[in-house]
Amino acid sequence: MMLDDFMIRAALAGLGVAIAAAPLGCFVVWRRMAYFGEATAHAAVLGVALALALSLPILPAVILAALTMAWAVTLLRGRGYGMDTLLGVMAHTALAAGLVAVSLLSDVRLDLMGFLFGDILAVSKQDLGVIWGGAAAVVALMAWRWSPLLLATLNPDLARAAGIDPRREELWLTLSLALVVAVAIKVVGVLLIAALLVIPAAGARGLVRTPEAMAMGAGAIGGLAALSGLWAAYLFDTPAGPSIVCAASALCLAGMLAGALRGPR
Amino acid sequence: MTPVISARDLSVHLDGRRVLHDVNVEIAPGEIVTIVGPNGSGKSTFLRALIGAVPLTSGRVDRAPDLRIGYVPQKLALDATLPITVQRFLSLPHRIGKVEAAEALARAGAPDLATRQLMDLSGGQFQRVLLARALLEKPQLLLLDEATQGLDQPGSAAFYQRIEQVRQEMGCAVVMVSHDLHVVMAASDRVLCLNGHICCQGTPEVVADAPEYRALFGTGTRGALALYRHKHSHSHDHPHDHSHAGTE
16 A cells, blocks of 8 residues: 555655644744744653653653743743743753763664654654644644734733733643654654744745745645655655755745745735 | 723732832723823833733722723734734734724724735834724723824824724723823823822823822923813914923
8 A cells, every 4th residue: 555655654744744833833933932942842852761761652751841841941931041041051951961861771872863863764654643643633723723822922912902811822832832843753853843843934934925824835835845855865865854954945045035036025 | 880990909010029009990981091100100011900911919900791802002013024914913813804804994094004014014004003903802991002102293193083083983991001191181081190009180180280290290281281172173283392391
């Protein structure tokens, strides 16, 4: 059957992650959360270490680590340090501590590269089910909370006046972010997840006039990047995850140029 | 008459600093109330407390059941990364049709803006779009936080006349914060002078004569207020005295 071909499975995995990352990536860009995404993704390494140490399934451990990181950042926010400093400390600490923890479990050292840069060509049918399940959950969540989240992003007080609690909406966003991190690990790896969130959304910005169009555009750029990146990886025998991100960057640049040529809008 | 919203013994601390204390206010249906006060006197915080955006240290805010609030914030920092048309902005959080949006824009004095990007609007256009969005909620209470910031004097006079018109058409109570003392006081039924607590309140004439108000704003306002009352239906050049020492 079709899914027996590893390239088909890889393509479907890439498309699933691209679709889930698109609406979320727009919020990451609008709310200036790029480094927040980075920190959440790096925390996933800690989650992997935890899962290996305690022989737990990886997926829930990664979600838990990502949520814990998001929660810790929220707690420390506004305590006299700049957000970028805070996230820089947290993101790199999580990554380094995760790497140290994984290395202490010496028998799994070989898998490390897979977690850091993804292993999309090794996606199993079961992985595919998890990726598409997670992607569907994120898209459903985003569709459900879209308007309140958008208003809370524009101005928290406007949301308040309309009876929307901006902090609760932020929680939905954080939860979606943790889910995307968890399902994207297999595809691009911990180090490049944030790229998949930010780059397609940035590429779509110059081409659109509404938030919805930007999410669609980001999805199109992300999907196209996944497919062309995989194809390039096959053609030039390069690592798949970084190839996908490179393809996304090229498309993003094209989008920015096209946007600039069409003038301010 | 049952108030649409009331604050009782309201106190608010922000970052450990006491911003508001012992504030007692009742807003009656359909009245226009203006809040004046120096910088840092807690005017914006008071409005934000009314919509529930700041935690109260003590006291309470009571709203009429199912109260619909239209809120126009002091400043809306638009992020250039977020593309959005006026029509889409008006549809947040509830979808509205083009006809309804056009009506609200016309009522707010900003027709023909629906397809424009929010980012591209001038300050005055943007304030009117914010007002249109607030009106779409069919508010029983309209809260305006320095809504005329960035407008020139004729512009803000026109804006307040529009507010009065909106009040007549929709019957909503209006609470506004402003720096344009003369203009705004003349357009109000009641003025609250706020400086951490309510120093004095009453009709514009009463407040302009109150010693607490004069201590904050000087005595220049009285004459300008009378002038404004007398002249404001004409569109001559503006006879206001701008040397009101002590205002911001």
